[in-house]
Amino acid sequence: MPDGARDVPVNSSPAVAANAEGDEIEVLESTDVLPVAPEDQWKSLFDKYDPESSGFISTERFRDLLAAHGSELDPHKVEVLLALADSNADGKICYQDFVNLMSNKRSNSFRRAILQGGRQLKEAGALRDEVGLGLSQRLVRHVAYETLPREVDRKWYFDSYTCCPPPWLILAITVAEAAVFIYYGLLLDRWVLQVSSPSFLRSPLPYHPQLRAQAWRYISYAFMHAGIDHLGLNMAMQLLVGVPLEMVHGALRIGLIYVCGVLAGSLAVSITDMTAPVVGSSGGVYALVSAHLANVVMNWSGMKCQFKLFRMAMALVCMSVEFGRAVWLRFYPQAFPPCPNPSFVAHLGGVMVGLTLGVVVLQNYEQRLQEQSLFWIFFSVYFLFVLCAVFWNIFAYSLLDVRLPPTP
Structure with a gap:
């Protein structure tokens, strides 16, 4: 974990408090701070790897972030995030691109990056190889393969579909x-x-x-x-x-x-x-x-x-x-x-x-x-x-x- 993580207040991010142990949990429970919005949580996480507050982090630090917190994220989002890191020729990841992915939004720059990075996704990690899915999840996966031609789009759709509103x-x-x-x-x-x-x-x-x-x-x-x-x-x-x-x-x-x-x-x-x-x-x-x-x-x-x-x-x-x-x-x-x-x-x-x-x-x-x-x-x-x-x-x-x- 980079040194910048020590500068973040304990109660500034529910993720930090949830991953911490001992006294830090007690501090969070003893305060009356309401849970912050998810975007604030992601910003706190991103800022730990961006101590200069430039709004960008290097692809190396971005990979460190995924290695440290990848288990907390959806595996499909991790895969697309890695594709984003591999596709960025300038060696930097923008905070807004990170937020767009985590909130199921796509900006123009992020979409272009995905179009390039999606070609590098491994077929071994295809959505159709997943096991243990419920009936509704299998239906959504079936629909994804019926209508979408790219694996990265199928995974994106599978993760973000909520059936609200229904068809x-x-x-x-x-x-x-x-x-x-x-x-x-x-x-x-x-x-x-x-x-x-x-x-x-x-x-x-x-x-x-x-x-x-x-x-x-x-x-x-x-x-x-x-x-x-x-x-x-x-x-x-x-x-x-x-x-x-x-x-x-x-x-x-x-x-x-x-x-x-x-x-x-x-x-x-x-x-x-x-x-x-x-x-x-x-x-x-x-x-x-x-x-x-x-x-x-x-x-x-x-x-x-x-x-x-x-x-x-x-x-x-x-x-x-x-x-x-x-x-x-x-x-x-x-x-x-x-x-x-x-x-x-x-x-x-x-x-x-x-x-x-x-x-x-x-x-x-x-x-x-x-x-x-x-x-x-x-x-x-x-x-x-x-x-x-x-x-x-x-x-x-x-x-x-x-x-x-x-x-x-």
């Missing part, structure tokens, strides 16, 4: 879709090909070209489905893919991809299939699935999920079956002439969102979206698409003299 968004959307389907199943007395019921499009939820001025329909159509097969495939895909993605990336990012996919789907239909209505959550589901699959392909060597080739093939088969059903239904004999059946173009709009905006959102799970230049490029392109589609819906129908089906 509520995708579950809530799925429950809402199932509830709406059951409601209309009872109302229409039809569970297969609900779309063939004359009353189906009279709901306030589906997108219909005659009612395109009702802006909420560009989103609300996702809660209506053509039949139980349509609902079942969409629910299966969004639960199997969406819930793990939300556990890793959070509701904000996954919600962004999902809503952008849904909106792009209805707008794409309003441009390319101008006389058709739209129902189903396929735009949002396909945005999530295509973004995830593209992320797996781009990081193929780093992804350690089991049977990844087989599972990718099964995902593509399910998407193809669902898309093929939508194409068949579009050209099926019209349920209520002259209105055509719902369009399949929303699927393609969702795929385009997933392959562009979705890939960027999922690529660096710990990096803030506002710090990614590529995110702003794709988001600007998406915004321009939405803006052009709005003007198209306002002016193109009358200019092209499109003959729309009657209002349901």
Whole structure:
């Protein structure tokens, strides 16, 4: 222990008091000092190795700190801290970088260091080799290997995940879709090909070209489905893919991809299939699935999920079956002439969102979206698409003299 440790008051750090023996514990118990915040505790620990109060310590002293206190830290954090020490070319460790790691935060400088130091992590210390994990821990580890391509990120996620908040968004959307389907199943007395019921499009939820001025329909159509097969495939895909993605990336990012996919789907239909209505959550589901699959392909060597080739093939088969059903239904004999059946173009709009905006959102799970230049490029392109589609819906129908089906 360096000499600087003797200058720190006993009651200035709970860690010092907890590691001390004899009279020092009695001094802490005899005072009325409240426990200090964790960051103050780490600063006290860091200051013992930084007697000059420069805010930096050498990598040699940093290693001494880890050797002396490594048993008190999470082993994964120790490993990442060592990677940080190995990656710092200037031979110094900043206090703020140390705090960022201990408080599960990542600054830009720290993130760059981890990107370099992470390459030096030993595969022998992989997260998948750990034993004695509980059921919930094994689930979190499984999700980490399903969605993250780098071992350092998997360990970071495994250590910091608290299930607070839980993955509520995708579950809530799925429950809402199932509830709406059951409601209309009872109302229409039809569970297969609900779309063939004359009353189906009279709901306030589906997108219909005659009612395109009702802006909420560009989103609300996702809660209506053509039949139980349509609902079942969409629910299966969004639960199997969406819930793990939300556990890793959070509701904000996954919600962004999902809503952008849904909106792009209805707008794409309003441009390319101008006389058709739209129902189903396929735009949002396909945005999530295509973004995830593209992320797996781009990081193929780093992804350690089991049977990844087989599972990718099964995902593509399910998407193809669902898309093929939508194409068949579009050209099926019209349920209520002259209105055509719902369009399949929303699927393609969702795929385009997933392959562009979705890939960027999922690529660096710990990096803030506002710090990614590529995110702003794709988001600007998406915004321009939405803006052009709005003007198209306002002016193109009358200019092209499109003959729309009657209002349901």
